[in-house]
Amino acid sequence: MSDSPVAVETHTPELRHHFASAEQQRDASTFGMWLFLATEIMFFGGMFCAYLVYRFWYYNEFAAGSRSIDIWLGAINTAVLICSSLTVALGVRAAQMGKRKLLVALLLITMVFGLAFLGIKGIEWYQKFEEHHIPGNSFNVDDIIHDYPQIHIDPRHEQIFFSLYFAMTGLHALHMIIGVGIFTFLTYKAWKGAYSPSYYTPVEVGGLYWHFVDIVWIYLFPLLYLIDRKPLR
Amino acid sequence: MATAAVTAERENYLNKEYGIRSWLLTTDHKRIALLYLISITFFFFIGGFFALLIRLELLTPAGDLVQADTYNKLFTMHGQVMVFFFLIPSIPAVLGNFLVPLMIGAKDLAFPRINLLSWYLYIIAGIMMVHCIVTGGVDTGWTFYTPFSTAFSNTKVIEAGLAIFVSGFSSILTGLNFVVTIHRMRAPGMTWSRLPLFIWAHYATSIIQLLGTPVIAITLVLVVFERAFNLGIFDPNRGGDPLLFQHLFWFYSHPAVYIMILPSMGVVTEIIPCFTRKRIFGYKFVAASSIGIAVLGFLVWAHHMFVAGISLYSAMIFSLLSYMVAVPSAIKVFNWTATMYKGSISFTTPMLYAFGFIGLFTMGGLTGLFLSALGIDVHVTDTYFVIAHFHYIMVGGAVMGYLAGMHFWWPKISGRMYPEWLGKFAALIVFLGFNLTFFPQFLLGYMGMPRRYWQYPPEFQVLNVLSTAGSTILAVGYILPMIYFLWSMRYGEPAPDNPWGASGLEWTTQSPPTTFNFEETPEVTWEAYDYEHIPAPEEVPVER
Numbered sequence: 001m002s003d004s005p006v007a008v009e010t011h012t013p014e015l016r017h018h019f020a021s022a023e024q025q026r027d028a029s030t031f032g033m034w035l036f037l038a039t040e041i042m043f044f045g046g047m048f049c050a051y052l053v054y055r056f057w058y059y060n061e062f063a064a065g066s067r068s069i070d071i072w073l074g075a076i077n078t079a080v081l082i083c084s085s086l087t088v089a090l091g092v093r094a095a096q097m098g099k100r101k102l103l104v105a106l107l108l109i110t111m112v113f114g115l116a117f118l119g120i121k122g123i124e125w126y127q128k129f130e131e132h133h134i135p136g137n138s139f140n141v142d143d144i145i146h147d148y149p150q151i152h153i154d155p156r157h158e159q160i161f162f163s164l165y166f167a168m169t170g171l172h173a174l175h176m177i178i179g180v181g182i183f184t185f186l187t188y189k190a191w192k193g194a195y196s197p198s199y200y201t202p203v204e205v206g207g208l209y210w211h212f213v214d215i216v217w218i219y220l221f222p223l224l225y226l227i228d229r230k231p232l233r
Numbered sequence: 234m235a236t237a238a239v240t241a242e243r244e245n246y247l248n249k250e251y252g253i254r255s256w257l258l259t260t261d262h263k264r265i266a267l268l269y270l271i272s273i274t275f276f277f278f279i280g281g282f283f284a285l286l287i288r289l290e291l292l293t294p295a296g297d298l299v300q301a302d303t304y305n306k307l308f309t310m311h312g313q314v315m316v317f318f319f320l321i322p323s324i325p326a327v328l329g330n331f332l333v334p335l336m337i338g339a340k341d342l343a344f345p346r347i348n349l350l351s352w353y354l355y356i357i358a359g360i361m362m363v364h365c366i367v368t369g370g371v372d373t374g375w376t377f378y379t380p381f382s383t384a385f386s387n388t389k390v391i392e393a394g395l396a397i398f399v400s401g402f403s404s405i406l407t408g409l410n411f412v413v414t415i416h417r418m419r420a421p422g423m424t425w426s427r428l429p430l431f432i433w434a435h436y437a438t439s440i441i442q443l444l445g446t447p448v449i450a451i452t453l454v455l456v457v458f459e460r461a462f463n464l465g466i467f468d469p470n471r472g473g474d475p476l477l478f479q480h481l482f483w484f485y486s487h488p489a490v491y492i493m494i495l496p497s498m499g500v501v502t503e504i505i506p507c508f509t510r511k512r513i514f515g516y517k518f519v520a521a522s523s524i525g526i527a528v529l530g531f532l533v534w535a536h537h538m539f540v541a542g543i544s545l546y547s548a549m550i551f552s553l554l555s556y557m558v559a560v561p562s563a564i565k566v567f568n569w570t571a572t573m574y575k576g577s578i579s580f581t582t583p584m585l586y587a588f589g590f591i592g593l594f595t596m597g598g599l600t601g602l603f604l605s606a607l608g609i610d611v612h613v614t615d616t617y618f619v620i621a622h623f624h625y626i627m628v629g630g631a632v633m634g635y636l637a638g639m640h641f642w643w644p645k646i647s648g649r650m651y652p653e654w655l656g657k658f659a660a661l662i663v664f665l666g667f668n669l670t671f672f673p674q675f676l677l678g679y680m681g682m683p684r685r686y687w688q689y690p691p692e693f694q695v696l697n698v699l700s701t702a703g704s705t706i707l708a709v710g711y712i713l714p715m716i717y718f719l720w721s722m723r724y725g726e727p728a729p730d731n732p733w734g735a736s737g738l739e740w741t742t743q744s745p746p747t748t749f750n751f752e753e754t755p756e757v758t759w760e761a762y763d764y765e766h767i768p769a770p771e772e773v774p775v776e777r
Contacts, residue, residue: 016345017340017341017749018339018340018341018342018343018345018418018749019418020754024417024418027417028343028344028413028414028417028418031413031416031417032343032344032347032409032410032413035409035412035413035443036405036409038443038444039405039409039443039444039446039447040447042443042444042445042447042448043447043448043450043451044451045447045448045451046447046448046451046452046455046481047451047455049477049480049481050455050466050477050481053474053477054466054472054473054474057472058472135462135463135464135465135471136462136463137463154472156465156470156471156472157471157472159465159471159472160465160466160471160472160473163458163459163464163465163466163471163473164466166462166464167454167455167458167464167466171451171454
């Protein structure tokens, strides 16, 4: 091993030995996260594909199921996530400018938003549990059928809607939990002063992940909550 | 370099540190490649063990060695272990891991710790799979078709599904690492048109891994959810569609075939110019055909579903698209043969495997055209013709390419030469054993012997006996290289830096390389496969 990498390493301790420059390292990291997000799109894409097929086939059941989930909790959650995206973006900015305390505060606020989202989501799931809308042996949508006597609703097809609802929101929530985990780590490192205007890649990369999870919700909200909200006569 | 004395061992990645920690916590891509080599070899022999049991059962028409239930488990676990735990990681995770940074003049992959994480994920998945196997196994076939897998099978579908889910993450992370490395870590002067074609093949493979693997991941998650939490996405009783499962499954699992074969093609593309002492014919076409195969590979999945009840019109379109895959594949085969034309061919072990690869891949590819033809496909669907076809691609193609690459780069990996005569002997045995095993299966399938049955009518016995005999010969051919590779690590001749007189940056550094690969970052000023300017080793018959 020649002397030069060692000399560079003492200059910028974040630069790992196999990169030629800090810029190359930053480029590689963000590019890697973008590629990972591409795989995530394909991951959720499988469920969006199933959603597309079944919504086309079982529109009435999808619309009725959509009416039965709480639009206000969904809307509040959408607002919460948009706010959390803002605090993430501001956090990256704070890291770029080297404002340690501001960065820590913004990361913490982001996590509070994320946990609030999960809490509200939990309330929604609990409601569904009470209403016996969770697919399985005790699944019962007589209440939905009773509410909309004017349209034909097949309870078996209603299970498909709720299967997709729980699979999609469940895996989204899992991504949120992982995001909160990542942000806990970032907050700890930021508190320790690991990030500076010359090195803030982890904040940026973690932020990319957070934004992606938000964007998935931005699609899930209209697809699951807003299928058909016209008053039925 | 060649004059450096090899008597006193130079410092290299193997002897720099010792001890179990230095291996299990390494971030060196070369050591991780060896970790992968050991683990995939383990799974190769597990999968091979199931294959031999299958062949033993089929030695006689009656179902006398195992019962039908056990037989279902045997072929399922043979398929799952071989596909997800051997073939998918085989060349990328071993040779790719070792060679991608070396070939492009980098010190390591872009994300060394993620590389190690990918191995650990593979090991976690492997432990789950082994646990699943020893506690009862799965009987769904490697395809997990619903509703059998979700509602009827009484075997460990959830555990196998989760094991494959986790191994998928390992595969995604390897692919992600390669794409970022190839984009961002190339040495000065290593332009895209100077990249070795092995790199192009791995680039195309990685794209498939990145875009395809998540789809099977979500599909298996939904199957697991359906079994575990009673969701109904693929359940026909609730209006769910098993065909949707097949679409999602094959959207990954057809391109997965190209994850297996493209790296082998990359290996062969390195070996042929070296042992013909010529530049590759049509560099750009070979490079583009790798990308072409990756792209087209995503557009043909429904040819696995011609008899499953898809519409005739979509079947016709998928049939046409499947034929189109033949174009980039044929470009490769023709360019390899054109490279050999008037070359100074030497029949070394890697070259023998490469010859085997070309022939067997061509047969596998051409019988693939039979299967893309709607009429013939109906006749041979779910017969041994299909089995023979994809084993010609996966074993005759992918495994031959893997062995070719292992022999070609073994001097670089281990710093030792293997015994050449034994290598040639094993290559011959593998070729003979392979053809004896799988060629009769083409005939059996065409005569109508269905796959996945543990017994068969007596008139099929002769060909089945031939096939079983071949499988034992093949097994010998696979065990031999493992033995002499291990032997060579201690007793083999020390390898020079460039024993084959090959092009490529990996041969400019010492054998085995140091931890950081190169003394100083190389600067590339020449084209790939610049064999006009590379002296051939003494024993190669070239005009000097």
